[in-house]
Amino acid sequence: MTNTPSGPAPDRSDPSLDAVMSERRRLINLAYRLLGSLAEAEDAVQETYARWYAMSREQQNAIDSPGAWLTTVAGRVCLNVLGSARARRETYVGEWIPEPLPGRADGGAATDPADRVTLDESVNLAFLVVLEAMTPAERVAFVLHDVFRYPFAEVAEIVGRTPAACRQLASSARRRIRAAQPSTTSPARHARIVRDFKQAWEAKDIDALIGLLDPDATATGDGGGLATTFLEPIQGGEQVARAWIEIADRRPGDMTFLERTVNGRPGVVAEQDGAVVTVFAFHVVDDRIRHIWVVRNPDKLRHWTVGRG
Numbered sequence: 001m002t003n004t005p006s007g008p009a010p011d012r013s014d015p016s017l018d019a020v021m022s023e024r025r026r027l028i029n030l031a032y033r034l035l036g037s038l039a040e041a042e043d044a045v046q047e048t049y050a051r052w053y054a055m056s057r058e059q060q061n062a063i064d065s066p067g068a069w070l071t072t073v074a075g076r077v078c079l080n081v082l083g084s085a086r087a088r089r090e091t092y093v094g095e096w097i098p099e100p101l102p103g104r105a106d107g108g109a110a111t112d113p114a115d116r117v118t119l120d121e122s123v124n125l126a127f128l129v130v131l132e133a134m135t136p137a138e139r140v141a142f143v144l145h146d147v148f149r150y151p152f153a154e155v156a157e158i159v160g161r162t163p164a165a166c167r168q169l170a171s172s173a174r175r176r177i178r179a180a181q182p183s184t185t186s187p188a189r190h191a192r193i194v195r196d197f198k199q200a201w202e203a204k205d206i207d208a209l210i211g212l213l214d215p216d217a218t219a220t221g222d223g224g225g226l227a228t229t230f231l232e233p234i235q236g237g238e239q240v241a242r243a244w245i246e247i248a249d250r251r252p253g254d255m256t257f258l259e260r261t262v263n264g265r266p267g268v269v270a271e272q273d274g275a276v277v278t279v280f281a282f283h284v285v286d287d288r289i290r291h292i293w294v295v296r297n298p299d300k301l302r303h304w305t306v307g308r309g
Helices: 017-021 024-035 038-053 057-061 066-090 125-132 136-147 152-159 163-180 187-202 206-212 237-250
Strands: 213-222 255-262 265-272 275-285 288-295
Touching: 017 066, 024 038, 024 066, 024 136, 038 066, 066 136, 066 152, 125 136, 125 163, 125 275, 125 288, 136 152, 136 163, 152 163, 187 206, 187 237, 187 255, 187 265, 187 275, 187 288, 206 213, 206 237, 213 237, 255 275
Parallel strands: 213 288
Antiparallel strands: 255 265, 265 275, 275 288
């Protein structure tokens, strides 16, 4: 089968090609934080480049800063995707959780998403979940300004509002982040707590699990209608602990739980027949687990098994 390009093919003799294509990783980083889905981020960036190569050479040469142009277009594409995503997620089966990403040592080497997405504090799952609760304009203004340090004048061009309005959007988003993420635990302590939780879980020690969970802890599952999980969030530390004992009781004999990095933070995955079937991400506050996210939708786990031996 012959693939027909959707637009003019890039001219490999173009000396500006490397400069334009070097923006790809930054655009993927931006789009993933805006959309919470690597698949949607890749599509948004592909659409951005398609628009660049749909222009004539003269039109491209007339653009003073290709990087700024690409960012503006990618931001607008993501803004449109966010608007339509809200409608799609209303019909999503169960809860929608952002797509989790493995660390460099935990995914396939050739297609490791960590090579394209920088796993810093602005990409941990707790942060992305808070972003999901924002309006599209709020999310875009906050991520562009607070995470990627774009001035509000440039943000305004992307969002289609005044710089003053974008400043207010970012400020509102900042308050949401502060309210949702109070004092957190150090990375080393976070890792220790997750390890202790995994050990207590495997030992079916409900008292130890309750001791590691915040009394108001919640757990949210995402199967997307494609894998079995709980449809409504589980509320309360004791209820979460009992649910995890049930999971341990029903665990197939060939399933193993492994410590893995999830979006730059210590987490746990369940492997079966050499494939990752579940990713568990944790939000730890004041040395207690405040929230657990359970991703079982296979469409969101495609990067967790690729290239693993």
